Amino acid sequence: MKYLIGIDVGGTATKAGIFKEDGTLIDKWSIDTEIGDNGIHIYDDSTALIREKMEEFSIKQKDVLGVGIDMPGPVYADGHLGKCSNIFITGGYPAEEISRRLSGIKAVAANDANAAAFGEMWQGAGKGYSSVCMVTLGTGVGGGIIMDGEIIAGCHGAAGEIGHIKVEDRETEVCNCGGKGCCEYYASATGLVRVAKRIAANGDPLRPFVPGQEILHPESGISRFGEELTAKDVCDLARDGDACAIEAVDFSMDKLARALGYVSYVADPEVFVIGGGVSKSSDILLPLLNEKIVQYTPLVREKERNVISAKLGNDAGMYGAAALALYKIF
Amino acid sequence: MKYLIGIDVGGTATKAGIFKEDGTLIDKWSIDTEIGDNGIHIYDDSTALIREKMEEFSIKQKDVLGVGIDMPGPVYADGHLGKCSNIFITGGYPAEEISRRLSGIKAVAANDANAAAFGEMWQGAGKGYSSVCMVTLGTGVGGGIIMDGEIIAGCHGAAGEIGHIKVEDRETEVCNCGGKGCCEYYASATGLVRVAKRIAANGDPLRPFVPGQEILHPESGISRFGEELTAKDVCDLARDGDACAIEAVDFSMDKLARALGYVSYVADPEVFVIGGGVSKSSDILLPLLNEKIVQYTPLVREKERNVISAKLGNDAGMYGAAALALYKIF
Numbered sequence: 001m002k003y004l005i006g007i008d009v010g011g012t013a014t015k016a017g018i019f020k021e022d023g024t025l026i027d028k029w030s031i032d033t034e035i036g037d038n039g040i041h042i043y044d045d046s047t048a049l050i051r052e053k054m055e056e057f058s059i060k061q062k063d064v065l066g067v068g069i070d071m072p073g074p075v076y077a078d079g080h081l082g083k084c085s086n087i088f089i090t091g092g093y094p095a096e097e098i099s100r101r102l103s104g105i106k107a108v109a110a111n112d113a114n115a116a117a118f119g120e121m122w123q124g125a126g127k128g129y130s131s132v133c134m135v136t137l138g139t140g141v142g143g144g145i146i147m148d149g150e151i152i153a154g155c156h157g158a159a160g161e162i163g164h165i166k167v168e169d170r171e172t173e174v175c176n177c178g179g180k181g182c183c184e185y186y187a188s189a190t191g192l193v194r195v196a197k198r199i200a201a202n203g204d205p206l207r208p209f210v211p212g213q214e215i216l217h218p219e220s221g222i223s224r225f226g227e228e229l230t231a232k233d234v235c236d237l238a239r240d241g242d243a244c245a246i247e248a249v250d251f252s253m254d255k256l257a258r259a260l261g262y263v264s265y266v267a268d269p270e271v272f273v274i275g276g277g278v279s280k281s282s283d284i285l286l287p288l289l290n291e292k293i294v295q296y297t298p299l300v301r302e303k304e305r306n307v308i309s310a311k312l313g314n315d316a317g318m319y320g321a322a323a324l325a326l327y328k329i330f
Numbered sequence: 331m332k333y334l335i336g337i338d339v340g341g342t343a344t345k346a347g348i349f350k351e352d353g354t355l356i357d358k359w360s361i362d363t364e365i366g367d368n369g370i371h372i373y374d375d376s377t378a379l380i381r382e383k384m385e386e387f388s389i390k391q392k393d394v395l396g397v398g399i400d401m402p403g404p405v406y407a408d409g410h411l412g413k414c415s416n417i418f419i420t421g422g423y424p425a426e427e428i429s430r431r432l433s434g435i436k437a438v439a440a441n442d443a444n445a446a447a448f449g450e451m452w453q454g455a456g457k458g459y460s461s462v463c464m465v466t467l468g469t470g471v472g473g474g475i476i477m478d479g480e481i482i483a484g485c486h487g488a489a490g491e492i493g494h495i496k497v498e499d500r501e502t503e504v505c506n507c508g509g510k511g512c513c514e515y516y517a518s519a520t521g522l523v524r525v526a527k528r529i530a531a532n533g534d535p536l537r538p539f540v541p542g543q544e545i546l547h548p549e550s551g552i553s554r555f556g557e558e559l560t561a562k563d564v565c566d567l568a569r570d571g572d573a574c575a576i577e578a579v580d581f582s583m584d585k586l587a588r589a590l591g592y593v594s595y596v597a598d599p600e601v602f603v604i605g606g607g608v609s610k611s612s613d614i615l616l617p618l619l620n621e622k623i624v625q626y627t628p629l630v631r632e633k634e635r636n637v638i639s640a641k642l643g644n645d646a647g648m649y650g651a652a653a654l655a656l657y658k659i660f
Binding site: 077131143147148155157161177261265296297 | 483
């Protein structure tokens, strides 16, 4: 029996798992991500626990095909790590750090969004495809693109930055990237809530909501939720027929479809896999996305663009890291 | 001595060349593209002339490493040809057609825009880079993207369709792709002329020019050229200080920069190589492009985006086809 290990380093938690070569998960665990000291604790803590787990499951070093690690920052073609803003690590070679601490077990590193795309392609919604664009709708909109089994890692750390594709010229507020009218400003979980509040307050998805302002649609459920409103609430309200929520979801998915259309006209993946928290409301979001992306890609002859829901949830990165160890080490 | 052969099939002419393995061109020639009969004449004519040339230069079959052929339509990963609208060929496997007619010399096929990108990377402006986006400004705006030495061919024939990326919401006229506000509607040679005429006639790059209408800026050189106006004229006028021409070039390059910014946020190539007729005015266009693309890619930390001028002119596809034979056959 041969084994793979996947490590998914996040801003607060680092998850890891041991897999059989066929993708079966044997065990997974999560530890706090100890930030600082340029990542040394992350590498020490992760590998110490891997050694314990290997002992627990009587896995010999020679039976581990490899370890994959994904990081919340760009990883260049030579394995060098770019700036990880969430965990204050810059530089170094994560794969070498891991390998050195595990007596030379082979290791490979990748960006977390790319690893998640790889994970969904290996054992999730993208199984059977070789070209996948994974879109994660959370606080922001993340993107990872695999074409013909190869990660599109890019040359300046910008590949897959779908969230910051400009999709709206009339926006007046500035995104934290420094641009205006970015896809994630409307289509992330935060973005959908923003759009919903703007519509309920002003009847206009582009006019900023100001706390305490007069509300145009006090009858909408969105107004009742107030500060506590979540993206799931907006989707639930839309499902129940709330007019403002329906308009918000429609506007939000239109902006996302536009960005995905751009991805189609640049890389043209077989399938878009939508993950992240918001994707739990995929029953209401995916039909809209599938309908709208067609409008932005008239050159694509197929009538149906394949936008599907992710399957692995928060484990996608961990799966992908293990898959990278399987496919990218030898 | 080992040799490579590149064939570039265009809508009116088919160009071909014999190269040494190191990229030195030995001889090139051009024949009319005989359209119709689903391409049989193209394959027959091209290979007959290759046989003659091989004889002329005493090149033995065993010394030809391979033949590359590029086609004006999508070529999928398995070598299957999609619809070529200009030459009425659909389907089949161009590489197999060529190989069969040349006693089994190995052959490979690709899309022409992708081949041009490969050619510029092999022996042109992209030499030394491994990730290149080639943009051809002609009647339309064509795009070919190579990442880490691999062509991004896409899954529905839409990869690299930079010309049809939507960059303007306020456009009222319809592009021939069926969309509105496409990049090439402003940034191709035809597009730059369109923008210039609109500005000279109406003072507005988005308000259509109607032949015979009242002209707002009769003093502009653009108005004097009338129907004969070319993209080169617009660039020449801008260089000479014509206000309408300057505004047109600025607007046109802003739209192109926006599309290239999207390419950066999806694939993030090392360099953009600008070719095609309009690129002859690169002294005036490239500084604008390099300046404007920065505004559309705030996440790219490097201050200077590398947008450079192509070097191989109309031979890029032929070079690229030969390079494909070198790098993609074995």
